[in-house]
Amino acid sequence: MKNYNISIIKGDGIGPEIVTEAIKVLNAVAKKCDFTLSYKEYLMGGIAIDTVGVPLPDETVKGVLESDACLFGAIGGEKWDTLPRDLRPETGLLSFREKMGVFANLRPAIVYDELVNASSLKPEVIKGCDIMVVRELIGGIYFGKPRENDGFKAYNTMVYTKPEIERIAKTAFELALKRDKRVCSVDKANVLEVSQLWRDTVNEVAKSYPSVEVSHMYVDNAAMQLVRNPKQFDVIVTGNIFGDILSDTASMVVGSIGLLPSASTGEKTAIYEPIHGSAPDIAGLGIANPIATILSAAMMLKYTLNEEKASDIIEKAIKDALKDGYRTKDLASFDAKEVLNCTAMGDKIVEYINK
Numbered sequence: 409m410k411n412y413n414i415s416i417i418k419g420d421g422i423g424p425e426i427v428t429e430a431i432k433v434l435n436a437v438a439k440k441c442d443f444t445l446s447y448k449e450y451l452m453g454g455i456a457i458d459t460v461g462v463p464l465p466d467e468t469v470k471g472v473l474e475s476d477a478c479l480f481g482a483i484g485g486e487k488w489d490t491l492p493r494d495l496r497p498e499t500g501l502l503s504f505r506e507k508m509g510v511f512a513n514l515r516p517a518i519v520y521d522e523l524v525n526a527s528s529l530k531p532e533v534i535k536g537c538d539i540m541v542v543r544e545l546i547g548g549i550y551f552g553k554p555r556e557n558d559g560f561k562a563y564n565t566m567v568y569t570k571p572e573i574e575r576i577a578k579t580a581f582e583l584a585l586k587r588d589k590r591v592c593s594v595d596k597a598n599v600l601e602v603s604q605l606w607r608d609t610v611n612e613v614a615k616s617y618p619s620v621e622v623s624h625m626y627v628d629n630a631a632m633q634l635v636r637n638p639k640q641f642d643v644i645v646t647g648n649i650f651g652d653i654l655s656d657t658a659s660m661v662v663g664s665i666g667l668l669p670s671a672s673t674g675e676k677t678a679i680y681e682p683i684h685g686s687a688p689d690i691a692g693l694g695i696a697n698p699i700a701t702i703l704s705a706a707m708m709l710k711y712t713l714n715e716e717k718a719s720d721i722i723e724k725a726i727k728d729a730l731k732d733g734y735r736t737k738d739l740a741s742f743d744a745k746e747v748l749n750c751t752a753m754g755d756k757i758v759e760y761i762n763k
């Protein structure tokens with residue numbers, strides 16, 4: 409029987425709660441589809457700081473590199489926000505992404521028919537919406553140097569090189585070929601030199617994809633268009649900070665940030681993670697929505713482990729549970745038959761997998 413080695417990073421806040429549910433679901437589907445999964449857990453973020461003194465232990469990097477894929481929860485929390493920048497959980501996460509070379513962060517925002525009333529937008533505006541945000545993940549202003557804060561003056565630097573833009577643009581165009589063949593590149597080329605290079609390079613890459621329609625939008629307009637008429641988008645390709653912000657916006661088109669999964673891919677081990685953070689405001693209350701993490705696990709099965717059937721089974725189980733009115737608290741006001749806590753939602757999805 410096939411076995412896959414999965415590295416697990418639960419992290420902080422709701423991280424352990426949601427990852428536990430995703431593992432439960434993975435085990436159920438593996439049993440059904442005749443493969444096995446072995447897990448090894450590694451530390452990262454605040455828990456790593458508290459346990460071993462650094463946000464990203466070498467052992468974590470080594471363990472993840474040796475695994476077939478990584479399932480990641482979330483890191484961070486107020487407790488660590490006053491530490492020097494280099495010691496913070498978020499610095500550990502950025503360094504982790506950089507060391508894994510995961511330049512492409514794929515963040516699908518799909519409106520399920522079962523949740524068409526869950527968005528703050530009108531059902532007719534969002535029904536059938538299926539967007540893929542392709543966010544560049546290891547460049548841009550989150551990584552650019554110089555960066556400094558002397559207490560009076562502070563600055564970060566937004567940098568992209570042409571090869572960095574080319575590879576993320578290619579990822580977006582390749583994905584578009586398998587979808588609705590439309591790429592919208594989002595930048596701020598009216599103001600930023602980095603964005604001008606971004607736009608010019610995307611146009612150059614587009615020449616190799618004549619069947620894909622390419623358009624460009626300034627990020628401020630894109631944020632507005634996402635909530636005005638989200639169905640105009642197929643693939644959105646954008647830089648690190650814009651993709652971070654626009655995907656959180658897209659989550660409210662879908663209904664909740666607790667629903668959006670992601671795949672962070674490159675040349676080494678891929679990382680599968682929800683788009684949200686550690687949600688300290690609800691950590692420990694047992695009310696987090698585990699679906700974003702469970703869908704991230706489903707993406708892992710499809711994209712890295714080539715277990716497409718297992719991935720589809722998970723997705724169907726989630727849709728069926730939602731269709732029958734099972735909701736976590738974030739979605740409680742939308743056609744809920746029963747509001748479940750995090751663990752019960754994991755159990756419910758397993759129940760539907762086994763039906």
Ligand SMILES: NC(=O)C1=CN([C@@H]2O[C@H](COP(=O)(O)OP(=O)(O)OC[C@H]3O[C@@H](n4cnc5c(N)ncnc54)[C@H](O)[C@@H]3O)[C@@H](O)[C@H]2O)C=CC1
Pocket residue numbers: 422426481482483484485486498501665666667681683684685686687688689690695696697698700738
């Ligand atoms: N990938 C990661 O590990 C990320 C970590 N962070 C870190 O997380 C911490 C909290 O950041 P925030 O800005 O509050 O963003 P957040 O995404 O953690 O939370 C924003 C809001 O969404 C809610 N929320 C998030 N996930 C949810 C879920 N699964 N179910 C139900 N509600 C959910 C939270 O309760 C909160 O009200 C910070 O330390 C931040 O740096 C933030 C984003 C990504």
Ligand SMILES: CC(C)CC(=O)C(=O)O
Pocket residue numbers: 498501502652683684685
């Ligand atoms: C916490 C940041 C480093 C990242 C973030 O917000 C994200 O990846 O969505």
Ligand SMILES: [Mg+2]
Pocket residue numbers: 652653656683684
């Ligand atoms: Mg974010």
